[in-house]
Amino acid sequence: MAAALLSWNRYDKMPLMDTLKSKRKISLAAQIFIALVLAIIAGLLMQSIPDVASSYIKPFGTIFLNLIKFIVAPIVLFSIMTGIISMKDLKRLGKIGGVTLVYYFCTTVIAVTIGLLVANLFKGVFPALPTGSLTYTAPKSASAIDTLVNIFPSNFFVPISSANMLQIIVMSILIGFAIILIGEKAEPTIAGVNRWNDIFMKCMEMILKLSPIGVFCLLTPVVAANGAAIIGSLAKVLIVAYLCYILHALLIYPAFISMLGGMSPIRFYKEMAPAIAFAFSSASSVGTLPLNMECTNRLGVSKEISSFVLPLGATINMDGTAIYQGVCAVFIAACYGIDLTFGQMVSIVITATLASIGTAGVPGAGMVMLAMILASVGLPIDGIALVAGVDRIFDMGRTALNITGDASCSVIVSNIMNKHDADKEFKNQR
Numbered sequence: 001m002a003a004a005l006l007s008w009n010r011y012d013k014m015p016l017m018d019t020l021k022s023k024r025k026i027s028l029a030a031q032i033f034i035a036l037v038l039a040i041i042a043g044l045l046m047q048s049i050p051d052v053a054s055s056y057i058k059p060f061g062t063i064f065l066n067l068i069k070f071i072v073a074p075i076v077l078f079s080i081m082t083g084i085i086s087m088k089d090l091k092r093l094g095k096i097g098g099v100t101l102v103y104y105f106c107t108t109v110i111a112v113t114i115g116l117l118v119a120n121l122f123k124g125v126f127p128a129l130p131t132g133s134l135t136y137t138a139p140k141s142a143s144a145i146d147t148l149v150n151i152f153p154s155n156f157f158v159p160i161s162s163a164n165m166l167q168i169i170v171m172s173i174l175i176g177f178a179i180i181l182i183g184e185k186a187e188p189t190i191a192g193v194n195r196w197n198d199i200f201m202k203c204m205e206m207i208l209k210l211s212p213i214g215v216f217c218l219l220t221p222v223v224a225a226n227g228a229a230i231i232g233s234l235a236k237v238l239i240v241a242y243l244c245y246i247l248h249a250l251l252i253y254p255a256f257i258s259m260l261g262g263m264s265p266i267r268f269y270k271e272m273a274p275a276i277a278f279a280f281s282s283a284s285s286v287g288t289l290p291l292n293m294e295c296t297n298r299l300g301v302s303k304e305i306s307s308f309v310l311p312l313g314a315t316i317n318m319d320g321t322a323i324y325q326g327v328c329a330v331f332i333a334a335c336y337g338i339d340l341t342f343g344q345m346v347s348i349v350i351t352a353t354l355a356s357i358g359t360a361g362v363p364g365a366g367m368v369m370l371a372m373i374l375a376s377v378g379l380p381i382d383g384i385a386l387v388a389g390v391d392r393i394f395d396m397g398r399t400a401l402n403i404t405g406d407a408s409c410s411v412i413v414s415n416i417m418n419k420h421d422a423d424k425e426f427k428n429q430r
């Protein structure tokens with residue numbers, strides 16, 4: 001009997017204790033959510049002293065964001081190269097790229113259309129704000145030819161140091177193609193690329209453990225500075241924008257994920273919670289990229305696909321930004337007493353979709369695109385000053401939606417390619 005008790009104590013109790021310890025461990029998603037709640041509470045308490053939050057809390061958030069920015073360029077460079085090399089088939093890469101681009105294009109068109117439709121439904125409740133003294137200097141936008149030229153790098157190190165994502169993607173694709181075409185002679189290079197990718201992924205893992213601290217330090221100053229504005233005269237346009245974000249997230253993505261991705265939307269959002277929470281706090285699509293890759297891998301998306309689809313999406317897929325532009329265009333027009341025509345709204349859809357290509361996934365990039373949208377339909381660019389003060393609050397929601405769209409695309413592409421591979425294998429067996 002004593003021996004039996006001793007045996008139970010040694011072999012059964014220890015696993016039970018390990019299980020209890022594992023249950024007590026808080027997941028990263030829960031840690032980030034707790035940090036979000038604490039940041040909101042701290043920010044509201046510090047509304048009377050926003051300078052303190054900006055001076056003493058924000059710097060630590062900036063340090064964390066700097067670490068994320070540091071790791072993003074090498075992650076994009078080596079992950080795309082690794083994904084291309086692992087395929088060893090240019091036709092397969094072309095199919096993945098084609099499906100990805102079509103999906104990004106379609107969801108962006110749907111997003112800006114939702115923004116325009118919902119904003120027009122609520123146009124009557126938008127506040128009449130004074131516009132006589134508004135001034136806004138629009139940033140100089142590059143021509144279509146200049147944009148095309150700037151996609152291609154002229155130096156290997158400059159795109160990395162400046163975090164020019166489009167140029168880094170082009171570099172990765174060119175080098176990846178070259179390695180595939182060289183063949184067996186490139187085996188040592190392939191091994192080296194894979195090792196460097198593993199190194200930067202491990203570095204990313206170390207940085208992401210600091211996410212809760214970074215989220216708290218980034219969000220607290222924002223709430224402290226803008227808490228009053230949230231319940232002010234701009235509350236209505238903010239509510240309309242977030243309503244559109246939620247509609248797109250709960251209707252459009254689940255429909256695509258269930259029909260084309262073969263996955264339960266509930267499972268998708270459960271696994272994506274850490275990335276969505278971090279994107280909401282940091283307002284940076286590119287900064288969320290490492291965590292987004294980790295979440296999609298847990299959803300069963302292979303690194304081959306996620307390492308290609310997600311970096312591309314962080315650069316050109318801007319569903320949240322497209323919604324923001326549609327809502328703000330209608331809001332600014334209403335403030336100036338202008339009714340947008342059907343032709344102008346079609347122009348906004350086209351311009352917003354095309355402008356999303358090449359927009360960097362960093363905080364505030366939507367303001368540049370909004371200036372382009374307003375100019376394209378003849379609306380006063382000075383109207384941007386109406387929303388500039390709370391742009392960060394818009395940015396948090398649109399960034400969360402942007403990265404969710406990237407992840408949904410990776411799930412869909414993964415499912416399509418799995419079916420394609422299964423059909424191909426079945427035909428070969430016949």
